[in-house]
Amino acid sequence: MKVLTKLLTIRIVINIADSFFYMASIWMLSGGKEGTIYTAIAVTLFTLPDLLIFLIGPIVDRINPKKILLWTSIVQVVVQALVIFFIINEQRVIILPFIFVSALLSNITYPIEEVMIPKIVEGNKIVLANGLFSFSYKTLDIVINSLSAFLLLWLSFKNMYLLTIFFFLLAIIFILQFKYKSDNEVKKYQVTEYFSDIKFGANYFFSHHLILKLSIPLVLLNLFNAVNAVAMPFFVRNFSHSLEFLGIFGLATGFGGLLGNLLVHKLSQMVSVGKLIIVLLMLDGIMRFIGLVSNNMTFILFFFFLASMFAGIYNTVFASLYQMIPKMDYIGRVGTFVDSFIAIAMPIGGILGGLLIKGVGSKNTLLFFSIVAILASVYYMFNRNIVTLPVVNKIERDC
Numbered sequence: 333m334k335v336l337t338k339l340l341t342i343r344i345v346i347n348i349a350d351s352f353f354y355m356a357s358i359w360m361l362s363g364g365k366e367g368t369i370y371t372a373i374a375v376t377l378f379t380l381p382d383l384l385i386f387l388i389g390p391i392v393d394r395i396n397p398k399k400i401l402l403w404t405s406i407v408q409v410v411v412q413a414l415v416i417f418f419i420i421n422e423q424r425v426i427i428l429p430f431i432f433v434s435a436l437l438s439n440i441t442y443p444i445e446e447v448m449i450p451k452i453v454e455g456n457k458i459v460l461a462n463g464l465f466s467f468s469y470k471t472l473d474i475v476i477n478s479l480s481a482f483l484l485l486w487l488s489f490k491n492m493y494l495l496t497i498f499f500f501l502l503a504i505i506f507i508l509q510f511k512y513k514s515d516n517e518v519k520k521y522q523v524t525e526y527f528s529d530i531k532f533g534a535n536y537f538f539s540h541h542l543i544l545k546l547s548i549p550l551v552l553l554n555l556f557n558a559v560n561a562v563a564m565p566f567f568v569r570n571f572s573h574s575l576e577f578l579g580i581f582g583l584a585t586g587f588g589g590l591l592g593n594l595l596v597h598k599l600s601q602m603v604s605v606g607k608l609i610i611v612l613l614m615l616d617g618i619m620r621f622i623g624l625v626s627n628n629m630t631f632i633l634f635f636f637f638l639a640s641m642f643a644g645i646y647n648t649v650f651a652s653l654y655q656m657i658p659k660m661d662y663i664g665r666v667g668t669f670v671d672s673f674i675a676i677a678m679p680i681g682g683i684l685g686g687l688l689i690k691g692v693g694s695k696n697t698l699l700f701f702s703i704v705a706i707l708a709s710v711y712y713m714f715n716r717n718i719v720t721l722p723v724v725n726k727i728e729r730d731c
Contacts, residue, residue: 335452342506348476349499350438355480356492362565372686375561381436382675389668390529397444398512404437405503412497419490447664450655460597482579533665542717549708550674556701558681567694588637592644606721610712612642617705624699656727
């Protein structure tokens with residue numbers, strides 16, 4: 333668990349940097365007359381790298397993950413410095429390409445951890461480990477985003493990006509001190525082997541009925557997650573006209589997700605995974621719907637707290653299944669293809685979010701996710717492969 337703790341520390345530090353960069357960029361671009369357009373483009377650029385993540389799957393399976401973590405963090409420092417330069421010169425729109433580069437580098441780090449976790453923890457602790465990492469890159473993101481909202485009340489955008497550089501430098505220090513021996517690193521890796529590995533990951537995914545059926549509804553859920561990312565800043569502006577509400581809302585949803593991540597290990601051992609997914613998706617959709625139609629700040633915070641708790645549980649269950657089902661040596665190639673597949677519609681979500689806000693308003697735009705979550709629950713409910721999934725300890729890895 334010592335190695336896991338060090339890897340988690342690196343993850344948390346990188347996530348803090350990512351969150352500062354995300355919030356500073358989104359809030360800066362959402363202001364002004366063209367705010368909706370620029371925010372939609374920014375969200376699209378933040379989500380676009382998810383589509384490309386399958387391209388690094390074979391590399392993660394063949395190269396020491398520590399080296400990848402180190403070099404992505406070094407390049408991130410350079411990217412943030414360039415962003416500051418353009419802000420100082422009042423050329424804010426030019427940061428859009430750097431959003432894509434930073435998001436791409438950030439996304440590369442996630443499959444690295446997905447590959448490393450099953451190799452450094454025992455099989456029956458994978459869900460617990462994923463709960464910790466899910467807390468870091470989902471729940472902690474929300475909490476740090478909310479703290480960023482408060483920081484933006486006092487700090488300039490330039491200083492927020494300077495903070496981002498500080499945390500990436502801190503991550504580099506931790507990575508250099510992190511000791512991890514890769515069992516499958518290769519000195520020579522031919523281009524033909526690389527493309528063969530990509531094809532293998534795709535074939536494995538589409539021929540594996542359980543993994544495919546698990547993933548299909550997640551495409552729509554992620555599409556409307558991207559829509560929500562565009563709508564949320566405008567919902568906050570329309571609802572309370574202040575960054576304070578954004579901060580309080582982020583804390584409520586963040587702590588809800590934290591509670592879900594704390595509960596998932598025990599729940600997944602007591603309740604069958606299929607039932608957990610079905611019930612919690614349904615509850616997530618219902619809670620969000622009630623909160624939004626209430627039009628009351630207290631109710632919104634309470635019901636989104638509950639929704640985030642349910643989402644924290646089922647997101648960790650999904651992540652664990654994608655690690656526990658494929659053969660150990662295939663996790664990088666298969667996992668990254670899954671990540672790309674379920675994110676295939678997210679870039680469209682950024683543009684769709686901007687269009688929906690102009691057409692039906694930010695609150696009604698947020699309601700779409702609730703409907704999709706309920707429909708996803710119904711889809712799983714009528715899918716025998718999902719319904720019959722046992723408790724997590726009885727999930728069998730492919731031979």
